[in-house]
Amino acid sequence: GEDVEQSLFLSVREGDSSVINCTYTDSSSTYLYWYKQEPGAGLQLLTYIFSNMDMKQDQRLTVLLNKKDKHLSLRIADTQTGDSAIYFCAESSPSGTYKYIFGTGTRLKVLA
Amino acid sequence: ETGVTQTPRHLVMGMTNKKSLKCEQHLGHNAMYWYKQSAKKPLELMFVYNFKEQTENNSVPSRFSPECPNSSHLFLHLHTLQPEDSALYLCASSQDRGTHNEQFFGPGTRLTVL
Numbered sequence: 001g002e003d004v005e006q007s008l009f010l011s012v013r014e015g016d017s018s019v020i021n022c023t024y025t026d027s028s029s030t031y032l033y034w035y036k037q038e039p040g041a042g043l044q045l046l047t048y049i050f051s052n053m054d055m056k057q058d059q060r061l062t063v064l065l066n067k068k069d070k071h072l073s074l075r076i077a078d079t080q081t082g083d084s085a086i087y088f089c090a091e092s093s094p095s096g097t098y099k100y101i102f103g104t105g106t107r108l109k110v111l112a
Numbered sequence: 113e114t115g116v117t118q119t120p121r122h123l124v125m126g127m128t129n130k131k132s133l134k135c136e137q138h139l140g141h142n143a144m145y146w147y148k149q150s151a152k153k154p155l156e157l158m159f160v161y162n163f164k165e166q167t168e169n170n171s172v173p174s175r176f177s178p179e180c181p182n183s184s185h186l187f188l189h190l191h192t193l194q195p196e197d198s199a200l201y202l203c204a205s206s207q208d209r210g211t212h213n214e215q216f217f218g219p220g221t222r223l224t225v226l
Contacts, residue, residue, distance in 0.1 A: 042114060043217040
């Protein structure tokens with residue numbers, strides 16, 4: 001079945017860049033998403049990319065998509081302590097009833 | 113505030129209890145979802161409702177019973193749960209079930225089964 005994988009933890013120093021990686025298996029994925037979950041809260045959409053794009057930039061966030069390798073990454077420039085959260089990668093694909101599959105989440109810890 | 117509220121925020125129950133989780137969305141969306149979030153596991157989709165009709169049940173045990181009386185409200189009825197059902201239960205909504213839809217999540221109910 002379809003699968004989305006992420007590493008569980010990432011630790012960076014304040015001011016550095018963070019890169020969170022994700023791999024997925026469904027080649028028919030049409031949209032790929034990054035969600036952020038802060039402590040005690042639900043997930044909030046950060047950004048998304050359509051599968052025919054390679055890159056999308058939105059302020060401090062850069063999303064890179066390598067469709068051949070089914071690899072998605074989220075780069076956060078000038079990481080701040082407020083960026084500490086769990087980041088979920090998700091994909092949607094038009095297979096069946098438009099499945100929406102999330103990864104395990106990567107817990108980002110920003111050290112002051 | 114995402115426009116999706118969940119109550120209660122925390123619930124502790126014994127294995128023989130019956131309880132219900134409630135979700136309400138104020139966004140005018142047509143699709144609503146229940147997810148289970150456990151540590152170190154992918155977010156698990158449990159149920160999907162679209163225009164009040166259940167469209168997906170991802171092999172969820174019958175001790176979880178969803179109910180969607182209208183497009184704004186979603187319930188998850190719980191009975192005879194097991195300790196391994198302890199998790200964060202997230203409700204979400206989206207405009208519809210199309211290919212591209214942003215899901216808006218509630219804060220979740222932290223469930224502990226003793």
